[in-house]
Each structure stands twice: as C-alpha cells, then as structure tokens.
Amino acid sequence: MRVLLSTYGSRGDVEPLVGLAVRLRALGAQVRVCAPPDEEFAKLLAGVGVELVPVGRSARALTIGTTPPSAAGLPQRAAELIAGQFDAVTTAAEGCDVLVATGVMPAVAGARSVAEKLGIRSVSVTFQQVTLPSPHHAPLAYPGRPFPPEVTDNRVLWDLDARSINALFGAALNTNRASIGLPPVDNVRDHVIGDRPWLATDPVLDPWKGSADLDVVQTGAWILPDERTLPxxxxxxxxxxxxxxxxxxxxxxxxxxxxxxxxxxxxxxxxxxxxxxxxxxxxxxxxxxxxxxxxxxxxxxxxxxxxxxxxxxxxxxxxxxxxxxxxxxxxxxxxxxxxxxxxxxxxxxxxxxxxxxxxxxxxxxxxxxxxxxxxxxxxxxxxxxGTVRADGTTVAARLLLDMADRERPSVSA
The missing domain is CATH 3.40.50.2000 (Glycogen Phosphorylase B;)
Structure with a gap:
C-alpha cells in the first residue's frame, strides 16, 4: 500500500503526520508527506526516513512575518495554497492508494480535489474538534469576519460559517477544480470535511459529543515517539x-x-x-x-x-x-x-x-x-x-489499510 499524507501548517500540523508515517511504515506501507519546505520539517522527516514533497512557501516565514495575514488578503492566500496543492499533490500522489489531508482548510480542499481527480480514496483529518460542525460548540470566526454578537444559536453560527468559508475560498477552489475538469462545489466546508472525517485527538482530553450530520471517527492523538536524550x-x-x-x-x-x-x-x-x-x-x-x-x-x-x-x-x-x-x-x-x-x-x-x-x-x-x-x-x-491513549497512530494506520483494500473509486474524466 502507498499512502500520501498532505498538510500545510505549523509544527503541530506536521509532526502528527510524521507519527502516522512511522506507524504505517512499520505495517509495511510506503509513505510520502507533502508539507511546507521549512528546514525543521525536512529534518523531522529525514530523521525517520520519510520522503518530504515540499509544497508552498515556508510556514514559519509566513507566520512570523512583520505583517500578520490580513482579512483582505485571505482569498489571495487561499488561491496560492490551493494552486500549490494542485501542483505538488498531483505529482506526489502518483501510484498512491490513499490520501490523508489535514492542515488549513484551503490546503485540504486542494488535496482532496486532486484525490478526487485521480480516483484515490481520501480522508479529511483534524487535530481539534472546533472545526467540525456540531450543535455543542460554536465555530471559529475568520479574521475580519466576526459573527453577529446577537446570534448565539450554534446551528445558525455554523450556517454563517459555511457562507464565510464559501466567500473566502470558493472562487479559488472552483477555479482550480475547473482547470482539471472537476465540477464546482457549492459548500466548500462540507466538501472538505466530508461525511466521515477523522478526529485525531484523545477522547478524554477532547471528548466528541456527536453530531447528527457527521460520522466522526476519533482515532486518538497521533503521537510521534521521541527517543532523543536531553542535552x-x-x-x-x-x-x-x-x-x-x-x-x-x-x-x-x-x-x-x-x-x-x-x-x-x-x-x-x-x-x-x-x-x-x-x-x-x-x-x-x-x-x-x-x-x-x-x-x-x-x-x-x-x-x-x-x-x-x-x-x-x-x-x-x-x-x-x-x-x-x-x-x-x-x-x-x-x-x-x-x-x-x-x-x-x-x-x-x-x-x-x-x-x-x-x-x-x-x-x-x-x-x-x-x-x-x-x-x-x-x-x-x-x-x-494515566487515561490518555497512546495508540492513535495504530488505529489510524489500520483504518487506512482497510480503506486501501476496498475497491478504488472511478477516475474523473
């Protein structure tokens, strides 16, 4: 089995994928990782012998730049991220059976669209539940797009969240999808998350209370064992x-x-x-x-x-x-x-x-x-x-093995 793990974000987005990559390789899978080209990420992956396929610009440079990302610049930044995913993931996914996509939403949208085009099974993963629609919590507001203070119903807030994401990322995603012959999506968030997203967090530390609209699979946290001695x-x-x-x-x-x-x-x-x-x-x-x-x-x-x-x-x-x-x-x-x-x-x-x-x-x-x-x-x-689970990568790896054994979906024309 060949698996592509794709992300764009900080160390917190990359290291869990490295932990999963190590477990997948122990079970006999071949693994590649698409991630930002930061030196620390390259070293992290090289240390476990996993191939890094660089995508986009340095995550650290963007994060610590003198000018923080502005609300007005988000659509342009999203377009760049999505295009970068289309370029890097299309090449990296060649011959792969399954794609795991995580990180910032535009990056996940791009990666899953590539998987759709290539006929590769894919799964969307989050490392915290607050991005998953649920009546039990409110969504996060994007910079420059606060929710109306008078709205307190979580269901209404999640509807507003979907509209906000469409406004920020919809045009960029659908332009890139059209370039490879894919139809447009009218709800970017729900398309990215899918019907059965994975929540890679510990159920004691981060208990999922459920949602009628999502079949969430909570695997446990993806932990990369660290055997290094302290200096x-x-x-x-x-x-x-x-x-x-x-x-x-x-x-x-x-x-x-x-x-x-x-x-x-x-x-x-x-x-x-x-x-x-x-x-x-x-x-x-x-x-x-x-x-x-x-x-x-x-x-x-x-x-x-x-x-x-x-x-x-x-x-x-x-x-x-x-x-x-x-x-x-x-x-x-x-x-x-x-x-x-x-x-x-x-x-x-x-x-x-x-x-x-x-x-x-x-x-x-x-x-x-x-x-x-x-x-x-x-x-x-x-x-x-003593209650925190340590088997999250094992659970996820076995789910991916099962997924790869199923019949591959048809390739988009």
Missing part, C-alpha cells in the same frame, strides 16, 4: 535544583507589546521557581545572567515535561497532549484559533489554568501559576495522564 547542559540544569517551570510558545510569534520572556521569568521567580525557556518562533531569550534560568531550542518534550514543575504554553493541540500525557500541570496562554478551546479543556479537567487572553503580565501569569503549582492540580494532572 547534557539541560540535564545538568535540571539536576541542579528543584524542577523548573517550562515556558514555550511553539510556533506562535507572540506579537505583543510586552517582553514576553521578561514577563514569564518575573512570574516564575515570583513563585520561587526556576525558569526554563524554549526559544521557539517567539525567540524567547534570557533577560539576565542569573543561574536560575536556562534556555533551550529543539528538545524532546516527552522526556522534558516529566521533569518540570509546570508547562506554560500557547495551547496547541500537540503541546497540550504532550504535557497532559506527562502529568505536568499547565498554564495555557492562548493566542489564536483552537487554542482558547484547549485552554478551557485544561481548566475544566483541573490539570492547570487558562490564562485570560493572549497577553500576559507578570501579575496575571503569576496568578495562573499559583493555581497550576498547587498540590491538588499536580495530583489531578498525574491522574489524568
């Missing part, structure tokens, strides 16, 4: 004192008017704790030469989070899951998209605190840390850690 200097820092508080914001640039590193260190010191900063896309750095702080780059979080007092992070699905599995109390400082959802789940489960808003102060972050560092929160975090 010697980091290990020495950890061994030199009490467990520190980890602060890192992953692929978030943290565009605020405050010095986030200084705020974080002051808040951690206010709790009488040492601080461990992760450089990340926010470029966190030390603010002085005191020996109670240390900074790291790319590191094995699975090993590290079991040795820290708490994890302060942005609330990406991957980081939230890793911290939860490690039993580490969390403080989530959500920046965008699904991150407020994950912050809420951490608070609801009693395994940490949700910071109010994306811009922490030393006082607000210190208050959140006081909650996270209580013995009760740590005990609850350890209890929940």
């Amino acid at each position: 010697a200097e980091l290990t020495a820092f950890l061994d030199a004192g009490a467990p520190p508080v980890y602060v890192g914001f992953g692929s978030m640039p943290m565009r605020t008017s405050t010095d986030v590193a200084r705020v974080a260190i002051e808040a951690v010191r206010a709790q009488g704790r040492r601080a461990l900063l992760a450089h990340g896309w926010a470029d966190l750095a030390l603010i002085d030469d005191q020996d109670d702080c240390f900074v790291v780059g790319e590191v094995n979080q699975q090993a590290l989070f079991g040795r820290v007092a708490a994890v302060v992070h942005h609330g990406g699905a991957g980081t939230t899951t890793t911290a939860t599995r490690a039993g580490a109390p969390q403080v989530v400082v959500p920046q965008a998209t699904d991150q407020p959802y994950w912050a809420g789940r951490v608070a609801e489960l009693g395994i940490g605190a949700a910071h109010d808003g994306p811009t922490p102060t030393a006082e607000s972050l210190s208050a959140a840390l006081r909650t996270a560092l209580t013995p009760g929160t740590r005990a609850r975090a350890r209890a929940v850690a």
Whole structure:
C-alpha cells in the first residue's frame, strides 16, 4: 500500500503526520508527506526516513512575518495554497492508494480535489474538534469576519460559517477544480470535511459529543515517539535544583507589546521557581545572567515535561497532549484559533489554568501559576495522564489499510 499524507501548517500540523508515517511504515506501507519546505520539517522527516514533497512557501516565514495575514488578503492566500496543492499533490500522489489531508482548510480542499481527480480514496483529518460542525460548540470566526454578537444559536453560527468559508475560498477552489475538469462545489466546508472525517485527538482530553450530520471517527492523538536524550547542559540544569517551570510558545510569534520572556521569568521567580525557556518562533531569550534560568531550542518534550514543575504554553493541540500525557500541570496562554478551546479543556479537567487572553503580565501569569503549582492540580494532572491513549497512530494506520483494500473509486474524466 502507498499512502500520501498532505498538510500545510505549523509544527503541530506536521509532526502528527510524521507519527502516522512511522506507524504505517512499520505495517509495511510506503509513505510520502507533502508539507511546507521549512528546514525543521525536512529534518523531522529525514530523521525517520520519510520522503518530504515540499509544497508552498515556508510556514514559519509566513507566520512570523512583520505583517500578520490580513482579512483582505485571505482569498489571495487561499488561491496560492490551493494552486500549490494542485501542483505538488498531483505529482506526489502518483501510484498512491490513499490520501490523508489535514492542515488549513484551503490546503485540504486542494488535496482532496486532486484525490478526487485521480480516483484515490481520501480522508479529511483534524487535530481539534472546533472545526467540525456540531450543535455543542460554536465555530471559529475568520479574521475580519466576526459573527453577529446577537446570534448565539450554534446551528445558525455554523450556517454563517459555511457562507464565510464559501466567500473566502470558493472562487479559488472552483477555479482550480475547473482547470482539471472537476465540477464546482457549492459548500466548500462540507466538501472538505466530508461525511466521515477523522478526529485525531484523545477522547478524554477532547471528548466528541456527536453530531447528527457527521460520522466522526476519533482515532486518538497521533503521537510521534521521541527517543532523543536531553542535552547534557539541560540535564545538568535540571539536576541542579528543584524542577523548573517550562515556558514555550511553539510556533506562535507572540506579537505583543510586552517582553514576553521578561514577563514569564518575573512570574516564575515570583513563585520561587526556576525558569526554563524554549526559544521557539517567539525567540524567547534570557533577560539576565542569573543561574536560575536556562534556555533551550529543539528538545524532546516527552522526556522534558516529566521533569518540570509546570508547562506554560500557547495551547496547541500537540503541546497540550504532550504535557497532559506527562502529568505536568499547565498554564495555557492562548493566542489564536483552537487554542482558547484547549485552554478551557485544561481548566475544566483541573490539570492547570487558562490564562485570560493572549497577553500576559507578570501579575496575571503569576496568578495562573499559583493555581497550576498547587498540590491538588499536580495530583489531578498525574491522574489524568494515566487515561490518555497512546495508540492513535495504530488505529489510524489500520483504518487506512482497510480503506486501501476496498475497491478504488472511478477516475474523473
């Protein structure tokens, strides 16, 4: 069996596919991955011996650019993403039996359209449920397209969401579909998601409550086992004192008017704790030469989070899951998209605190840390850690094997 895994997004979109690729190869499948051409993604895939087919521009360059993406520029950006998928995926999918598409919606729309043209079975996957229509939660609003404040019915909001997505991405998608002889779609969102989308999240951390319109398959989170040892200097820092508080914001640039590193260190010191900063896309750095702080780059979080007092992070699905599995109390400082959802789940489960808003102060972050560092929160975090499943990639890989065994659909003329 040959499988193409396609995405466009940040590390949180790419790493789960790498985990699935490793599991698929262990079961005898051949795997390719379409992803942005960022060096860190190429290294990640090269480390497990999986071929990277680059698509589009650097995700990091687009994310940390001096000018954040504007609402007015979204349709143009969508057209570029969709066209890039049509070019890269068409070549990469040659000879494949199944395509897995995830990432930002225009990219998924492009990848699934290519699969449709080539007659390859495909599945749409999300790493958080807030993009799946359900009466139990509201959709995310796109930049510059807020929902009317007076509308509170989730069903009505999801109808408005479908219209907004059509306005942003419909023309670009249908223009590209027409170029390869495919008919237009009148509901981009529902076409992208399909009738049986996959939700690659842990059912305890992210319980799906159901929807009459979707047959959602929750596989469990796709986790890439990390066997790397921690750097010697980091290990020495950890061994030199009490467990520190980890602060890192992953692929978030943290565009605020405050010095986030200084705020974080002051808040951690206010709790009488040492601080461990992760450089990340926010470029966190030390603010002085005191020996109670240390900074790291790319590191094995699975090993590290079991040795820290708490994890302060942005609330990406991957980081939230890793911290939860490690039993580490969390403080989530959500920046965008699904991150407020994950912050809420951490608070609801009693395994940490949700910071109010994306811009922490030393006082607000210190208050959140006081909650996270209580013995009760740590005990609850350890209890929940034992319930998180680790078989998500195995479940997904076997589903794909079954899918590939079925009769291939007919190729579009």
